[in-house]
Amino acid sequence: MRTRLIEPVPGRPALIRPGELLTSAPAAVARWALAAEPLPGPISEAGRVHRVRLAPGADVVDLTATLRDRGHAASPNHVLSGQPLFFGGPGGPPSPAPPPPYEPGEPCEVTVAVLDTGLAPHPWLARWYRDDIAETPDADGDGVLDRQAGHGTFVAGLILRQAPGARLRALRLLDSDGIGDEAALLGALSLLRGGPADVLNLSFGGHTFDDGPPLGLAEALAVFPAVVACAGNTASARPFWPAALPGVLAVGALDGDARAPFSAYGPWVDVWAPGVGLVSSFLEHRDFHGYASWSGTSFAAAVVSGVVARLCREVPPDQAVRRLLRDGRRTGDLGVVVTTGDR
Numbered sequence: 001m002r003t004r005l006i007e008p009v010p011g012r013p014a015l016i017r018p019g020e021l022l023t024s025a026p027a028a029v030a031r032w033a034l035a036a037e038p039l040p041g042p043i044s045e046a047g048r049v050h051r052v053r054l055a056p057g058a059d060v061v062d063l064t065a066t067l068r069d070r071g072h073a074a075s076p077n078h079v080l081s082g083q084p085l086f087f088g089g090p091g092g093p094p095s096p097a098p099p100p101p102y103e104p105g106e107p108c109e110v111t112v113a114v115l116d117t118g119l120a121p122h123p124w125l126a127r128w129y130r131d132d133i134a135e136t137p138d139a140d141g142d143g144v145l146d147r148q149a150g151h152g153t154f155v156a157g158l159i160l161r162q163a164p165g166a167r168l169r170a171l172r173l174l175d176s177d178g179i180g181d182e183a184a185l186l187g188a189l190s191l192l193r194g195g196p197a198d199v200l201n202l203s204f205g206g207h208t209f210d211d212g213p214p215l216g217l218a219e220a221l222a223v224f225p226a227v228v229a230c231a232g233n234t235a236s237a238r239p240f241w242p243a244a245l246p247g248v249l250a251v252g253a254l255d256g257d258a259r260a261p262f263s264a265y266g267p268w269v270d271v272w273a274p275g276v277g278l279v280s281s282f283l284e285h286r287d288f289h290g291y292a293s294w295s296g297t298s299f300a301a302a303v304v305s306g307v308v309a310r311l312c313r314e315v316p317p318d319q320a321v322r323r324l325l326r327d328g329r330r331t332g333d334l335g336v337v338v339t340t341g342d343r
Contacts, residue, residue: 003079003179006209008061012238014209015079017181019054021063022215025072026050032058039183039216040190049216051077051183061209075215078241080185080206082117082148082178082298083233094150094292100279102157105164110312112159112305113197113224115188116152116204118172122281122290124157128168136176137285148178150283154294155203155302157281162306162340169197174204182214185242189220198317201305202229202248203298205240214241221248225317228305230297237266244268249308249321251301252334259334263297271328273307273338275300304338 004018021029026036034053054060060076067074102124118133119125137149156168173188174180192200200221208214221227221242231252232240243250243264250268253260253275260275278299282292304324311320328336 001179001181006061006076008209012207012211014076014207015081016060016076016209017079017183019056019058019060020077020183021052021054021060021074022049022077022182023052023067023072023074024049024215025067025074026052028067028070028072029054029063032063039186049186073215075182076209077181077183078206078208078214080174080180080182080204082151082174082204083230083296092295093145093147094154094282094288094294096287096289097279097291097293099291100161102161103164107167108165108313109167110163110199110309111167111169111197112163112199112201112309113169113171113192114152114156114159114201115171115173115185116155117148117150117174117176117178118152119156119170120150120153120281120283122153122157124160124281125153125168128156128170133170133172135283137283139176145283145285146176148174149176149285150288150292151178151203151298154280154282154292155201155298158278158299158302159201159306159309161280162303163309166306166309169195178204180204182217186216186220193223196223196225198312199226199228199305199309200224201302202227202242203301205229205232205243207238208241211239213245217242218245218247221245226308226312226321228301228308230301231264231269233262233296234264235262236264238264239266239268240264249304251297251304253295253297253300254337257331257337260295262295263300270325271304271336271338272334273300273303274340278303303340307338
């Protein structure tokens with residue numbers, strides 16, 4: 001699907017789906033609309049969120065402003081990404097690595113939901129792999145791994161290394177270049193509502209054109225007791241969504257004991273975890289033999305999701321988050337820091 005870079009405020013770009021508007025008032029844009037689709041999920045205070053496909057020539061940003069001036073909730077359909085090598089990505093693709101230590105652990109009732117690029121049929125992940133969530137290594141067939149191929153598999157392995165025996169519930173939200181959008185996220189969250197997970201891992205995100213919270217997303221996430229999201233690889237304090245939402249555990253990346261240079265930062269970042277040179281499960285592709293080393297806040301978030309899931313063996317998810325924030329090691333400059341020990 002297409003993406004478009006917009007920059008209504010200089011120096012604060014955002015990616016959107018061109019020709020798509022999210023609004024609770026589809027009738028108000030009927031004259032510009034080709035189709036309007038109600039999105040699944042909870043109804044916000046403003047009403048049900050619809051995705052409106054606009055006629056050619058309609059300006060999404062101008063329409064958003066018009067609707068807001070009339071008192072209607074509206075927004076472009078912003079693109080969300082697993083932070084590949086643009087917008088300040090971590091500066092390098094994954095590299096092959098030898099297998100790290102891993103012990104499956106005794107199965108438990110703790111469930112971690114992972115919305116990402118899918119899973120590969122990796123030995124660590126065999127219990128949760130399905131053909132409908134299979135990773136796509138090389139969508140364009142050029143013989144080169146796509147920018148975010150293996151991202152979901154890598155994230156899932158990091159979670160299991162911290163929480164051996166936890167259950168995974170994986171949905172494919174991002175393509176192999178790490179791209180999704182807000183409308184797709186609202187749909188995926190609705191699918192998970194039938195059996196809410198103990199921990200929800202969101203190793204992706206994006207900026208909005210006005211730096212405000214995405215439409216309807218806070219309400220959609222409210223049913224999940226523990227939501228962990230990456231702070232983004234933007235090297236800035238600009239809010240990165242959904243991590244910057246209240247109630248979401250926003251995770252920045254450490255390089256050693258310091259903030260990784262690529263990591264976002266700011267008062268909305270709640271906790272920090274290792275995010276440079278991590279090793280986890282990966283694809284079988286050319287030089288890769290099921291394992292890789294990779295860097296990014298996506299992976300710091302996965303570490304924290306695993307730590308929260310491990311705590312969920314002892315206490316409910318919301319208490320696990322509070323315990324992590326209360327008992328975690330603190331540094332003066334950053335705040336709460338999560339360490340992985342020998343895992």
